[in-house]
Amino acid sequence: MKEQQPLGISFHERHIVHPGASVDLGKVDAGDKAGLKKNDQVEEEMDRLRAELDDLQERFYAWDKRSLLIVLQAMDTGGKDGTIEAVMHGVNPQGVNVTSFKTPTAEELAHDFLWRVHKAAPARRMIGIFNRSHYEDVLVVRVHNLVPEEVWRQRYDQINHFERLLTDCGTVILKFYLHISKDEQAKRLQERLDDPKKHWKFAAGDLKERELWDDYTAAYQEALARCSTEGAPWYVIPANHNWYRNLAVTSIIVEALKKLNPVYPPLDPSIGKIVIS
Amino acid sequence: MKEQQPLGISFHERHIVHPGASVDLGKVDAGDKAGLKKNDQVEEEMDRLRAELDDLQERFYAWDKRSLLIVLQAMDTGGKDGTIEAVMHGVNPQGVNVTSFKTPTAEELAHDFLWRVHKAAPARRMIGIFNRSHYEDVLVVRVHNLVPEEVWRQRYDQINHFERLLTDCGTVILKFYLHISKDEQAKRLQERLDDPKKHWKFAAGDLKERELWDDYTAAYQEALARCSTEGAPWYVIPANHNWYRNLAVTSIIVEALKKLNPVYPPLDPSIGKIVIS
Numbered sequence: 185m186k187e188q189q190p191l192g193i194s195f196h197e198r199h200i201v202h203p204g205a206s207v208d209l210g211k212v213d214a215g216d217k218a219g220l221k222k223n224d225q226v227e228e229e230m231d232r233l234r235a236e237l238d239d240l241q242e243r244f245y246a247w248d249k250r251s252l253l254i255v256l257q258a259m260d261t262g263g264k265d266g267t268i269e270a271v272m273h274g275v276n277p278q279g280v281n282v283t284s285f286k287t288p289t290a291e292e293l294a295h296d297f298l299w300r301v302h303k304a305a306p307a308r309r310m311i312g313i314f315n316r317s318h319y320e321d322v323l324v325v326r327v328h329n330l331v332p333e334e335v336w337r338q339r340y341d342q343i344n345h346f347e348r349l350l351t352d353c354g355t356v357i358l359k360f361y362l363h364i365s366k367d368e369q370a371k372r373l374q375e376r377l378d379d380p381k382k383h384w385k386f387a388a389g390d391l392k393e394r395e396l397w398d399d400y401t402a403a404y405q406e407a408l409a410r411c412s413t414e415g416a417p418w419y420v421i422p423a424n425h426n427w428y429r430n431l432a433v434t435s436i437i438v439e440a441l442k443k444l445n446p447v448y449p450p451l452d453p454s455i456g457k458i459v460i461s
Numbered sequence: 462m463k464e465q466q467p468l469g470i471s472f473h474e475r476h477i478v479h480p481g482a483s484v485d486l487g488k489v490d491a492g493d494k495a496g497l498k499k500n501d502q503v504e505e506e507m508d509r510l511r512a513e514l515d516d517l518q519e520r521f522y523a524w525d526k527r528s529l530l531i532v533l534q535a536m537d538t539g540g541k542d543g544t545i546e547a548v549m550h551g552v553n554p555q556g557v558n559v560t561s562f563k564t565p566t567a568e569e570l571a572h573d574f575l576w577r578v579h580k581a582a583p584a585r586r587m588i589g590i591f592n593r594s595h596y597e598d599v600l601v602v603r604v605h606n607l608v609p610e611e612v613w614r615q616r617y618d619q620i621n622h623f624e625r626l627l628t629d630c631g632t633v634i635l636k637f638y639l640h641i642s643k644d645e646q647a648k649r650l651q652e653r654l655d656d657p658k659k660h661w662k663f664a665a666g667d668l669k670e671r672e673l674w675d676d677y678t679a680a681y682q683e684a685l686a687r688c689s690t691e692g693a694p695w696y697v698i699p700a701n702h703n704w705y706r707n708l709a710v711t712s713i714i715v716e717a718l719k720k721l722n723p724v725y726p727p728l729d730p731s732i733g734k735i736v737i738s
């Protein structure tokens with residue numbers, strides 16, 4: 185089956201981090217639009233993709249054979265919430281489970297770092313979305329020295345083994361790093377300060393984190409390079425333009441689901457011809 | 462604030478089970494349409510309600526003060542799944558959490574019947590939807606004699622106390638019984654047998670349950686009468702017509718959220734005038 189690419193672009197090919205490749209985020213243009221403009225053609229394609237995702241999710245749910253895990257990571261204001269809303273808008277919420285990982289609780293900290301993550305793994309037939317994830321344990325934890333280096337250093341392998349377990353057992357994993365520029369972040373933080381509808385998203389701590397931009401970039405680069413695998417690839421999605429980010433993410437998810445070819449299961453053959461009375 | 466009723470109908474008033482009132486489902490027309498027809502005006506109102514729900518949910522999430530729990534119960538084919546899809550279509554999935562209660566596991570059975578339910582209670586700012594619920598413990602459990610009568614008899618009070626705990630602590634609870642006729646169920650089961658896209662929804666056990674229609678009706682009537690309370694009311698929604706069911710349920714949810722008047726919280730006053738650089 186030939187991949188359908190109405191815009192002539194494979195977002196998968198364009199944005200995947202090939203396993204084993206190194207990552208230099210400074211060389212990825214966060215404002216990249218793959219030569220597209222936000223015009224009617226792009227909006228039509230987005231509508232088509234959303235409808236296709238809606239249909240595929242319904243089949244995937246009925247099929248009941250696999251799980252899909254979508255991991256979203258980004259710098260503050262990178263657009264994790266917006267992506268979930270835009271991409272999953274219209275998909276049956278019964279088949280979708282969003283987990284937002286916050287600062288670990290005392291109970292969570294009393295376990296290994298993957299304990300709470302494993303608990304949130306999507307069940308068969310479900311699409312699980314991680315808004316932040318176990319990757320924070322090699323990002324914020326590394327940048328703020330919350331554990332010694334020899335501890336976080338071994339986590340890349342631990343993460344790969346854990347994700348391998350999930351994919352071996354039937355979960356498809358797609359990981360998206362939403363890549364914005366430092367200037368774009370300034371603009372977005374300012375909006376949160378200026379727009380009363382966005383005040384609730386602003387935390388004073390965001391400014392402190394912003395000062396650590398370069399440290400976060402280094403941590404992301406290593407995580408993306410070391411943990412992009414055949415079964416659980418990372419994608420670096422240019423995310424200065426929301427519409428492009430949504431288009432690329434939706435397209436990659438749709439292509440991954442189409443490859444699985446989920447089908448409506450047949451009637452149990454033991455059930456013969458029945459007329460309900 | 463005057464309740465907005467563009468169709469001149471308060472679905473809340475029309476379908477609520479008043480606390481203390483008895484319930485005779487035989488006297489509720491499952492095909493009731495409140496005098497409406499599925500015309501343009503009704504479809505426009507449904508679109509308006511969906512948009513309003515989308516907006517209210519966003520405010521509710523940002524507000525971060527309360528939770529909303531929606532309980533859906535029905536006979537097989539009553540439309541629980543369809544209601545979730547139709548009503549929540551377009552609401553940000555990050556703020557919605559659907560829990561489908563299945564046959565309890567061994568671990569769940571080793572606890573009191575509300576243990577697994579309490580675990581699934583929606584966190585602050587979340588809309589939790591229960592597809593089936595603790596009410597199965599006075600429905601299927603009662604009809605099939607899974608526990609002695611003296612055990613399930615005390616559950617009505619236990620349920621009321623449990624729900625009271627949730628409402629005391631900030632959760633708004635709305636419970637919907639989707640009421641279909643026995644003839645309508647026959648039609649819908651037949652569709653599941655005849656339509657390949659619906660085969661996966663058919664289970665041979667459904668026919669056995671159908672034979673127990675009257676026992677289920679009696680069990681529902683008692684649960685609805687004994688557990689409709691001021692803070693956690695039951696609604697009996699005529700559900701032979703999907704469009705009417707969706708309209709009524711959406712309207713009641715929207716009215717309940719509007720009463721809370723969720724607002725976008727202001728900026729932390731300790732954050733002064735800042736310009737991001």
